[in-house]
Amino acid sequence: MPDDRTLNLAIKALKAGELIGLPTETVYGLAGDAGNADAVARIYALKGRPAFNPLIAHVSSKEMADEIGQFNELANALAEAFWPGPLTLVVPSETGSTVTELARAGLDTQAIRFPDHPIAQTIISGFDAPIVAPSANLSGQISPTRASHVRESFGEALDIIIDGGASVLGLESTVIACLEDEATLLRSGTLPVEEIADIIGPLRRSETDNEAPRSPGMLSRHYAPDASLRLNVTSPSADEMFLGFGPASLNAALNLSDTGDLTEAAANLYHYLRTLDKTAAKIAVAPIPDIGLGLAINDRLRRAALSK
Ligand code: TXA
Ligand code: MG
Numbered sequence: 001m002p003d004d005r006t007l008n009l010a011i012k013a014l015k016a017g018e019l020i021g022l023p024t025e026t027v028y029g030l031a032g033d034a035g036n037a038d039a040v041a042r043i044y045a046l047k048g049r050p051a052f053n054p055l056i057a058h059v060s061s062k063e064m065a066d067e068i069g070q071f072n073e074l075a076n077a078l079a080e081a082f083w084p085g086p087l088t089l090v091v092p093s094e095t096g097s098t099v100t101e102l103a104r105a106g107l108d109t110q111a112i113r114f115p116d117h118p119i120a121q122t123i124i125s126g127f128d129a130p131i132v133a134p135s136a137n138l139s140g141q142i143s144p145t146r147a148s149h150v151r152e153s154f155g156e157a158l159d160i161i162i163d164g165g166a167s168v169l170g171l172e173s174t175v176i177a178c179l180e181d182e183a184t185l186l187r188s189g190t191l192p193v194e195e196i197a198d199i200i201g202p203l204r205r206s207e208t209d210n211e212a213p214r215s216p217g218m219l220s221r222h223y224a225p226d227a228s229l230r231l232n233v234t235s236p237s238a239d240e241m242f243l244g245f246g247p248a249s250l251n252a253a254l255n256l257s258d259t260g261d262l263t264e265a266a267a268n269l270y271h272y273l274r275t276l277d278k279t280a281a282k283i284a285v286a287p288i289p290d291i292g293l294g295l296a297i298n299d300r301l302r303r304a305a306l307s308k
Contacts, residue, residue, distance in 0.1 A: 001118060002162055010160050011126040019043060019157070021136055021150040022123065023164025024115040026086050026173050026190055027270070028144040029058070029133025030154065031123075034068075035098040040132060044102075046157055049139040054105035055132040056088050056113050056173075060124035065089075068097040068130055069110045074200055075178035081199045084116035086169055086190035090177040103132045113173055119164045135172060142223055142277070142304070145170045145270045170267035171296050176203070188296040190266065221306040223270075225277035229305040231298075233284035241280035243272055249286045256286075262293040269297060273304070 010020050014032065017039045022031040030047060032039035034057045044051055059065045062079055069091040071079065078089060093099070093110040104110060112130075115121065124131055135143040136150045144150045147163035155161070174189030176196065184204040185193060193203055227241075236242040236251075244252025246260030254272045256265035265288065276283050285301055288294045 002164075006160075006162065007119070007122055007126065010123050010162055013160050014039075014123070014127050014131060018159065019046070020123075021147065021154065021158050021161030022120055022131075022133055023117060023147070023162055023167065024058075024120045024133070025117045025167060026115070026169045026171060027167055028136045028147065028150050028164075029120075030136035030150075030158075031058070031131045031133040033127070034103050034130040034132040035100060037100045037102050040100050040103045043132065043134065046154060047134060047137070047139045049134065051102070052105050053139075054107055054109075054111060055103045055134050056111040057099050057103065057130040058120065058124055058133050059112060059114050059130050060121045062114070064124075064130060065112045065114065066094070068094050068099050069112050070094050072178055072181070074181070074183050077200055078176065078178065078183070078196065079114070082191060082196075083114040084121070085114070086116070086171075086173040087196075088113040088173045088175040088187075088189075090175060090179070090186060092179060099130060099132075109177070109179065111175065117164065119162055123162075140222055140224060142225060142270050142273050143172060145267070149270075149274060166267070166271070168267065170269060170271070171293070171300065174296070188299045190293065190296060192292045193295065194292065220303070222303040223273075223300045224304045224306070225273050225283065227277050227280050227283045228307075229301065230282070230284045231301055231305050232287045234286065236284035237282075240282040240284040241276045243276060243283055243285045245286040245288050252286070253280075256288075262289070262291075262297065266293050266297055269300065 019032045022029045145167040169190045174191040175187035177184045241253045244255040
């Protein structure tokens with residue numbers, strides 16, 4: 001945990017409209033004051049993110065969330081069960097919300113997350129207002145799970161990158177829209193849909209990517225290395241670096257989890273992709289079971305494997 005002085009500097013920087021690199025339990029964020037249109041505009045510009053792709057407002061309490069979003073019964077049940085944690089809820093924006101319209105990309109809905117990370121919580125509650133924090137990577141590229149990843153992308157632009165060590169979960173939050181009487185999965189993520197269904201019953205799923213215009217960041221190639229990616233590979237060719245999974249992956253350059261543990265694989269995924277991308281032009285990835293966290297891992301891998 002960084003010392004109080006460092007955390008206070010980060011809070012001051014946010015108040016001054018500056019951006020900071022912020023650790024969370026999922027991935028690192030590029031954080032700024034959600035109520036400051038200049039700061040929000042700089043986030044879009046730095047990431048090269050299209051202005052139609054809205055940002056998540058991060059809060060440090062349910063009360064703070066209630067000031068910017070309207071929670072129906074479903075949304076409240078999910079917040080109660082999983083916050084703080086790797087779940088983002090998309091709800092109707094509250095009238096009088098301090099979040100700038102730019103952060104919502106002009107939509108009348110608001111994505112909100114209450115991260116389960118001591119540093120993120122201390123900074124947001126010290127700042128005393130929501131902060132927007134998209135993953136701290138260039139748009140379309142691999143998300144960051146280490147302070148060094150953020151430095152590689154934004155070291156020149158950011159004065160403050162808080163080092164919280166490796167992100168424990170390593171994959172983004174699950175995004176669920178609670179807009180009428182239905183909950184819809186907009187992005188699979190670290191919180192498995194099975195656990196969500198245990199609380200509110202089966203989720204509506206967007207049948208195709210195009211049916212999820214409410215999560216425009218998820219439509220296409222994303223999380224992508226420069227190297228080409230081939231999936232579900234059991235015998236890699238000689239010119240491929242092999243990213244393995246489980247004990248069956250012999251000769252893997254790196255193994256997401258020697259024992260076949262999906263939680264461990266999720267935590268390693270982005271760091272290993274970044275590592276292999278530095279030396280390889282072609283990466284082959286072992287099959288990952290499509291259950292639990294494997295669903296989110298495979299979602300990321302499929303998008304990363306789309307051609308440029
Ligand atoms: O784990 C996470 O969620 C990380 C950490 C830093 O909190 N943040 C993150 O933010 O992944 P970002 O901006 O990389 O992804 C946010 C996703 C995008 O797919 C975006 O389209 C969607 O959430 N989103 C944001 N606001 C939305 C809204 N109002 N309606 C639908 N989708 C929304
Ligand atoms: Mg992202």
